[in-house]
Amino acid sequence: MRVPALKLTEGDAIRPLHPAPSVRVRTAGLREWVAPGDRVAAGDLIAESPEGERFGRRRHSPYDGVVIPAKRSGEIQIVGRPREQLPAPHREPATLSPHAVVAAVRDAGIEGMGGGVFPTWVKLSPGRPVECVIVNGCESEPYLACDRRVLAEFRGDVECGMRLAMRAVGADRGVIVHDDEGYPGGYERFLVRQVLGREVPPGGRPADAGAIVINVQTARAIHQALCLGRPLLDRVVTVDGGAVRRRGNFTVPLGTELGHILACASADLELAAAIVAGGPMMGVESPLDAVVEPGTGGVLALTREEIRRPADNPCIRCGDCLEACPVGLSARHLILRPAAALSRCMECGMCQYVCPSDRSLVALLRRAKEALR
Incomplete structure (x- = not known):
């Protein structure tokens, strides 16, 4: 499906x-x-x-x-x-050492802007050889289009950030991937396999297969930090959903409340059955006073017709969860008997999306992971 x-x-x-x-x-x-x-x-x-x-x-x-x-x-x-965006002199980072690039990224407070919110300077310090930096522009979550717009309007900035990341890790190759293969395309392990033809080992990271994967907006933030001397202050966010009258992609200061964003987008909160920070598959249902953080790619006001609440009916053992899982896991079996294979679960929600019993499979899988720790 x-x-x-x-x-x-x-x-x-x-x-x-x-x-x-x-x-x-x-x-x-x-x-x-x-x-x-x-x-x-x-x-x-x-x-x-x-x-x-x-x-x-x-x-x-x-x-x-x-x-x-x-x-x-x-x-x-x-x-x-926020300060008006005044023209800034473009610094030339070509002479910077890898250590200086990593230090500047750390000082700018850049974190993963694809949702993982992992400190980018740590990712740029893998402690092992890296041959390729992959910029993830797939953005397969429904509704979200902010990364696509950044790539369309600021591709030069993204390419500059990619080259700086290459300098930091010593990579001789950089690739921007924006294939539209549908959800859940863009998962780091899939991109490493697609670009390098290698598998990330179980429990490992892309660096273990010779790659670093960063988000489009993370790459642009690296450019802004190194070339413009600008720390991470804002991000582009998609505002959408059936209750939103003025949908679009907006530059939003970090720390802005979701309620303010939806008011600016003329959302009808009486029609909204759920407010989601992020996308509908992996995002988090949030109150109006929740704020935009580095990994918040979307603010959605969804109507009843756009959501499906779990009913938690009994499992009918249909096997749909196994067939839908992009990494071939059986949610039913892992919930009943938690095993090491849970480390491969990326909580994409595909199992829950196809479940005819409308079970809360993602929450149950998270609970199973906790049981293993």
Whole structure:
């Protein structure tokens, strides 16, 4: 069964979003360098991981403004406005060492923008030879088209970021992949097999097969950090769904609430049966005060006709989950008897999508994974 693409905004140019009065930047587990009352400028470092933490992260202010008491702990809230995009001198990074590229990516706070939200500087420090950097532009999730628009409008930026990533890992080859093979195309392991003809070993990462895979917007963020001196402050987001009247692709400051985005897109919340951050297959149903983070590729307001709530009827042993799984796993068997093969499950939701009993298979598989730990 093929998942419909529903790329209704693929031809819509990227537009700026009218800024919210404030943004809320997530800082859980980080040291905060600002306090209520402090003035900040867009791009200022406001929080970072404790010294020596293995997967160090950094957060920067998306706004020029003032820090106010946050709604909840683990956040910094800033009242103000994003800085106007002034022309910036283009730095020439050709003479930078691999170490300097990795350090600049770390300092810019770049994280995986395809949904994984893994610190990019760590990915660019594989500790083993890498021959190819693969830029993932497949974006197979239904509705989402933001990466396609970035690739269409800023391909030069993406190619520059790819070359910088190649310099960081010592790769002599870079490939931008944007095949439209349908969902769940674009999974890292599939791309490595497609480009290099190799399999990522069970429990391993693409680097174990000689590749690094980064998202289109991650590549562009690398370009902006190295060439324009700009940390990660915003991202392009697709806003869509049957309850949205003004769908499109918008540049959104990180920390912007979903409710503000949907208001700007003239969403009818009375029609919305679910608000989803991300795509409908792997995204997360979220409250209106949830905020955009580096991995948030979409904000969807879906009607009742666009969603299907799990009914959790008994399994009828039809085998549809096994047939639909892109890596050949039986959800039924792994839920009953958790096994090491669960590490291959990418939680794409195809098993749940085809299940005639409408079982909550993704949640059950996650629970089975926890049982193995």
